[in-house]
Amino acid sequence: EDQYVFTPSSNTFRKVDGIVPDLYDLAQNYPNPFNPSTTISYELPRDGLVSISVIDLAGRHVASLVSGEQRSGIHSIGWNSTNDMGQTVSAGMYYYTIQSGDFTQTRKMILLK
Secondary structure: OOEEEEEOOOOEEEEEEOOEOOOOEEOOOEOOOEOOOEEEEEEEOOOEEEEEEEEEOOOOEEEEEEEEEEOOEEEEEEEOOEOOOOOEOOOEEEEEEEEEOOEEEEEEEEEOO
């Protein structure tokens, strides 16, 4: 039986083989803009080290959302607009980036207050 994953930010379905995607993908966070929390979905075609970080417009590290080994598959992580010390961050535009193996991708998100 064919299986599909729905990406709310683009309103699309994507076919996956079982539950293991064939490509790396970092979806647009949803909702965007958001207040006070958002969800970031991503797909990993193989097991490996994964890092997902939030960065401000000046390029400063704000928060580490994922850091470690993960299995292949479809994943999601929430961000509640706090930094690594648990402090609420200012409204504005932020970047989030994923790194896994040779794959790196960055997207923008907007926090409104």
